[in-house]
Structure formats: C-alpha cells, structure tokens
Amino acid sequence: DLAGCGEGRKRLPDGGPGQSHADKFSTIDEPLENQWSYHAVANVIRGHSLLRSFAGVDGDRVALTGISWGGYLTCIVAGVDDRFAMAMPVYGCGFLRENSVWKVGEFGKMTAAQSDKWHRLWDPSRYIGSAKMPVMFLNGTNDFAYPMDSYAKTCALVRSEKNYSIQLNMKHGHLFEFPEFFLFADQYIRGGKPMPVVARPVIDGGKVRTSVKSETKLIEAKLHYTTAPHEQNRSRAWKTIELKVDGHHAQGAAPPSEATVWYIAIRDERKAIISSELIVQ
Structure with a gap:
C-alpha cells in the first residue's frame, strides 16, 4: 500500500490523501473529497466492481476483510456495498470517540461540532447496522486501538448473521497465524464446514x-x-x-x-x- 505515493515514495499528483492521523482526523472541516475515509471507502467499492468485472471471478463468492484500519473500513463498506458474500473486520469497530486509542489524542483536539461531524460521517457505527451479509468479528481482548466496550456496541448493531472469535491477548498486526480467519472465509466462499x-x-x-x-x-x-x-x-x-x-x-x-x-x-x-x-x- 503506497498511500498515494509512487517510485521513491514520492507523492503522486492524483494520489489522494495520505494515511497519517492528521489525514484521517484533522481534515474534518475540509470538503468531503479531501478526506481519507471518503477516498478509502470509495476505493474499496470501486475495486470490488473491478474485481467482479473479470470473467474468471465468481461475483457471488467475493468476501470483504481488512485488518486494523482495514477492519474499520470493512465495517463501513459492509453497510454500503451489499454485494459481498461475507464481511470479516479484524480488530476494527466503531464508537471511536467514546473509547479508542484516538479518544484523547485526536477527538480530544476537536471541537464538539467537529467531533459530531466526524462521528456522523466516518464512524463505522453509522454504517455497519445496514450490513446484509454475514459478518464475522475477530479481535483480541487487549487490543490497543479497538477496546472491548466499543467493539461490543459495534457488534450489537449487526442484524444479519454474525459470529465471533474473541481471543485472549491476541497481538495486533497483519497476522495470519490463526485458523479462524480462513475457516470463516471458507464457510461462505468455498462451502466449508460451518464454524x-x-x-x-x-x-x-x-x-x-x-x-x-x-x-x-x-x-x-x-x-x-x-x-x-x-x-x-x-x-x-x-x-x-x-x-x-x-x-x-x-x-x-x-x-x-x-x-x-x-x-x-x-x-x-x-x-x-x-x-x-x-x-x-
């Protein structure tokens, strides 16, 4: 993920916002098209449409997943693009201004109006309740970014089929060492034995x-x-x-x-x- 950069990590003229915390939070008063979440969600949906256009892709067996900020995006996209066969956010959740690693450092710098605007536009809690596909939740008990209280409130919003794998002291990172990730996906994409x-x-x-x-x-x-x-x-x-x-x-x-x-x-x-x-x- 080059975050809008090209060779030598130089910014591309049409690369869109970067991925710093400032790009994600401090642009809240700028036009929507300047904000990271706007671009990120649109890119996932457009990428999905592109993927489905290929002759070798079964559009009925495409899953959505992401880790950390990718889990955040999965929660949003699941509520606005119902073409996916299943969604699996890893770590990500909503209610970030209520409790998350960004509560003090980012939301604490906003005015009440800015916090309300960010929550209304970009918090996953505003979208995931509209998910129609099965949603599988994976997280660790002591995650530094997405705490259990905010996580539980996010899970409760989903009215479609859902399941959970909450793991004691699971590390935060781009990890694929746990079998649940693949078993959840196989259940819906390959007709595997259900979890x-x-x-x-x-x-x-x-x-x-x-x-x-x-x-x-x-x-x-x-x-x-x-x-x-x-x-x-x-x-x-x-x-x-x-x-x-x-x-x-x-x-x-x-x-x-x-x-x-x-x-x-x-x-x-x-x-x-x-x-x-x-x-x-």
Missing part, C-alpha cells in the same frame, strides 16, 4: 451455561473475564474459568458480579476458537 455458533450465555444461581450449534466436535470451553475499567483495555488483566463441555453445551461457575466484560470461548476439534458475544456490564 460453531455460541448462544448468548445465561447466568442462573451462580452458574453460567450456553449452547453451541456445531457440526464439529467441541474440545474445551472457557469463560474469560476482567474486572478492570474499559479505559485500561490494553493493560488490564483477564482471568479464566474452566467450563465443562457436554456435547453441544458448556457450563460452569459464573463470572463475579464486578466483571466489566466477559465472554465464553469454545475450541473445536480443528483448534479454532469461537466465542459468544461480549457481555459488557
């Missing part, structure tokens, strides 16, 4: 339970929780409660009442981790 789906957990009498829809054998189940505030997302410690797997069900001790966020993670025979939705308290 398990974990139902919303239920707490009753100090116990937690959930059911799992799965065509693969379930190997283990764990409940992960933290009691630290969401503002400490990157550094806060998580604790784990082992759950008992019984066929397509998992149960065990409930998280403490002071937990600020928790979820259940299931591992199947392919060593893939599938999660319940995040429960934010």
